Every structure is written in C-alpha cells, then in structure tokens.
Amino acid sequence: MEILKDYDLNKLTTFGVPAQAKYFTVLERESDLKDLFSRQEFKENNKMFLGGGSNILFTRDFDGIVVLNKIKGIEIVGEDENSVVVRAMGGEVWNDLVLFAASREYWGIENLALIYGTVAAAPMQNIGAYGVEIKDVLSGVETYDINTGEKKLFSTSECELGYRDSVFKNKFKDRYFILAITVKLSKREQKNISYKVLQEYLEKNKITISGPADISSAVSAIRRSKLPDPNTIGNAGSFFKNLFITQDKLDELLGVFPEMSYFQDGDQIKISSAWLIEQCGWKGHRAGNVGVHDRQALVLVNHGGGSGEEIKSLALQIIASVYEKFGLTLTPEVNLV
Numbered sequence: 470m471e472i473l474k475d476y477d478l479n480k481l482t483t484f485g486v487p488a489q490a491k492y493f494t495v496l497e498r499e500s501d502l503k504d505l506f507s508r509q510e511f512k513e514n515n516k517m518f519l520g521g522g523s524n525i526l527f528t529r530d531f532d533g534i535v536v537l538n539k540i541k542g543i544e545i546v547g548e549d550e551n552s553v554v555v556r557a558m559g560g561e562v563w564n565d566l567v568l569f570a571a572s573r574e575y576w577g578i579e580n581l582a583l584i585y586g587t588v589a590a591a592p593m594q595n596i597g598a599y600g601v602e603i604k605d606v607l608s609g610v611e612t613y614d615i616n617t618g619e620k621k622l623f624s625t626s627e628c629e630l631g632y633r634d635s636v637f638k639n640k641f642k643d644r645y646f647i648l649a650i651t652v653k654l655s656k657r658e659q660k661n662i663s664y665k666v667l668q669e670y671l672e673k674n675k676i677t678i679s680g681p682a683d684i685s686s687a688v689s690a691i692r693r694s695k696l697p698d699p700n701t702i703g704n705a706g707s708f709f710k711n712l713f714i715t716q717d718k719l720d721e722l723l724g725v726f727p728e729m730s731y732f733q734d735g736d737q738i739k740i741s742s743a744w745l746i747e748q749c750g751w752k753g754h755r756a757g758n759v760g761v762h763d764r765q766a767l768v769l770v771n772h773g774g775g776s777g778e779e780i781k782s783l784a785l786q787i788i789a790s791v792y793e794k795f796g797l798t799l800t801p802e803v804n805l806v
C-alpha cells in the first residue's frame with residue numbers, strides 16, 4: 470500500500486473546494502486494512518475515511534491521513550421464498566447497489582436511487598429520500614475498530630439510526646471503519662409511492678409500476694430535474710437538515726407565519742428548512758464564488774473557485790438569520806472538517 474504525502478483533495482469531494490491531506494492512501498481490498506493499521510502514518514495521525522466525498526466540506530487542510538475506500542463487491546448471502554439478504558462492500562457506489570437490486574426485482578431501496586456516494590456512508594447518516602430510509606432495510610453493518618483493528622458487527626438497532634443520524638456520527642465518531650453492510654430486500658412487491666412528488670410524477674407520466682426499476686427510474690428522473698449536478702456546480706445536496714419542532718412552537722409560528730409549510734412525520738412535526746431559508750431571502754444569494762442555489766434553498770454551492778471557509782461562513786450567516794427571524798437553529802447535514 471502506497472501512502473502519499475501532501476495530497477490534493479479538491480477532486481475527491483463534490484463541493485470541489487481546495488484542501489490537502491498530509492497523508493493519503495487508497496484501500497482496494499479488505500486485506501489492505503491490516504497493512505494500514507500497522508503503518509506509522511496511520512497510528513500517529515488523525516484519521517479520516519472518504520467515500521464519494523458527497524457529504525463533506527473541507528474548511529481547511531487535513532492534518533492527518535485521509536483513506537479513500539474503494540473496496541468493492543456485492544453478493545447475495547441469504548435467501549428464502551420472500552426475501553433476499555444482500556451484502557455490499559463499503560466502497561461500492563450506492564446507486565450501483567440500487568441498480569443491482571432493481572434489475573433482479575428485489576424491493577426496498579428503489580426510492581433511494583441516485584443518491585450520491587458509497588455504500589459505507591449510507592448508514593453513517595441513515596440516507597433517505599422519497600419516503601424511505603436505509604434504516605427500513607438495513608440488517609447489519611460490518612466494521613473494524615480502528616483502535617484495536619478488531620472486527621465488530623453492528624445490528625441495526627446498535628446503529629441508533631435517526632433522521633440523517635447514527636451512532637457513527639455521535640458516540641462512535643471516527644472510531645470505526647465501515648467495511649460492508651447487509652440489507653434485507655423483498656422478493657414480493659413492496660412499493661412505497663406515498664411521497665407526493667413521486668406520486669404526481671407517476672400520474673403525470675402515466676407510469677404503472679411493474680417492478681422496482683420503474684420506481685428507481687422515476688426517482689432518478691425527478692432527482693435529475695430538481696437537484697444540481699455536482700459535476701456542473703459544486704455542492705453536497707442539502708446542506709442543512711429539516712427541523713423537528715413541538716406543537717407549541719408550531720402554533721406560535723403559525724400565528725405569525727400562517728403560510729408556513731410543515732409535515733406530520735409520525736408523532737413529530739417536521740418543518741422545511743428550505744422554506745425558512747427562503748423566507749430570510751437567501752435563495753439564489755451569491756457571495757463571491759459561493760452561494761445558495763437559485764432553485765433549492767437547502768443547497769449551498771461552489772460556483773467555482775470558492776473555498777470551504779467561504780461556504781462555512783455563508784452557512785453560519787444563514788443559521789444566524791434563521792435564528793433571528795424564527796428562533797430556530799438549523800443544523801448542518803454535511804460533515805464539516
């Protein structure tokens with residue numbers, strides 16, 4: 470395994486901001502980990518694992534070792550009449566796993582089509598879209614403890630998955646390398662088209678669902694039309710999470726902003742952070758080389774030549790203005806480094 474020095478990271482994140490890693494290496498197979506764990510550059514420095522770089526903002530150089538995970542493989546490890554258990558290595562592209570499942574008529578992850586990044590990062594923040602989260606199908610996460618080099622299997626409940634959240638972002642932040650995940654998918658039709666935008670798209674285009682691929686194609690088409698492509702303009706999707714508020718706070722806000730949009734999510738009330746940001750006048754705002762997307766207020770963008778520091782500074786200004794107007798604190802979904 471080759472460990473490189475002073476490595477340029479700007480092409481490795483979808484924000485495309487400049488940053489360097491003191492050390493950098495790539496994992497191609499599981500056996501590389503043993504080598505990695507024994508290296509001085511790994512033992513003596515800060516460590517960071519990187520997948521597709523679609524949920525990370527480097528605001529400075531990384532004084533440590535960045536490890537790019539390219540360990541690939543997808544296999545079926547269990548099967549019965551109704552379901553199949555698929556094991557995917559963390560370096561697989563997430564959407565390739567979606568296509569693998571959809572092409573074999575396995576239901577469960579088709580609504581998560583075209584989410585950027587790798588399989589390993591999916592449980593990290595419990596990826597979700599169009600009414601489905603990975604939590605709904607996840608059956609386990611295989612990891613290595615980076616302190617001891619020992620393998621540990623997390624059950625789904627041990628992952629403590631929440632809205633864009635998991636144990637790997639909190640209690641065990643920077644403690645485990647995610648090697649692989651297993652998902653339990655259904656062989657029986659199990660479609661979820663409850664999400665309004667998806668439903669409308671299917672109706673408008675007169676699409677009848679005969680298999681999960683019909684849903685993954687529809688979701689991909691919607692995403693392409695709505696979300697900025699990081700190959701054209703640097704971004705990491707939603708920069709902020711949506712907010713959950715109490716009924717009292719909702720009543721208070723509706724008193725002042727009767728047009729405010731909100732959703733009942735189980736027994737919780739979710740409000741759209743995009744709406745809050747828009748109300749503060751940020752949509753389409755440009756500050757030098759960075760800004761807020763003109764169609765998606767949740768998406769911060771690098772127009773080209775922007776830095777992570779500039780994007781972070783814009784994010785802080787947005788947080789302050791939303792707090793001032795609504796008394797609510799936005800939290801970033803993107804990992805700031």
Ligand SMILES: Cc1cc2nc3c(=O)[nH]c(=O)nc-3n(C[C@H](O)[C@H](O)[C@H](O)COP(=O)(O)OP(=O)(O)OC[C@H]3O[C@@H](n4cnc5c(N)ncnc54)[C@H](O)[C@@H]3O)c2cc1C
Nearest residue numbers: 520521522523524585586587589590596597598647705706
């Ligand atoms: C245009 C766009 C749209 C998006 N839409 C959505 C969406 O609808 N829903 C959604 O949930 N997300 C969305 N995202 C965010 C992003 O796609 C997901 O968060 C994705 O899971 C990130 O994967 P990644 O491989 O790029 O992770 P990275 O950005 O490389 O890493 C994310 C975090 O995981 C850690 N990590 C990565 N690999 C490992 C590993 N092997 N072991 C331990 N830690 C690891 C990193 O250190 C980092 O903290 C979107 C992003 C973009 C650019």
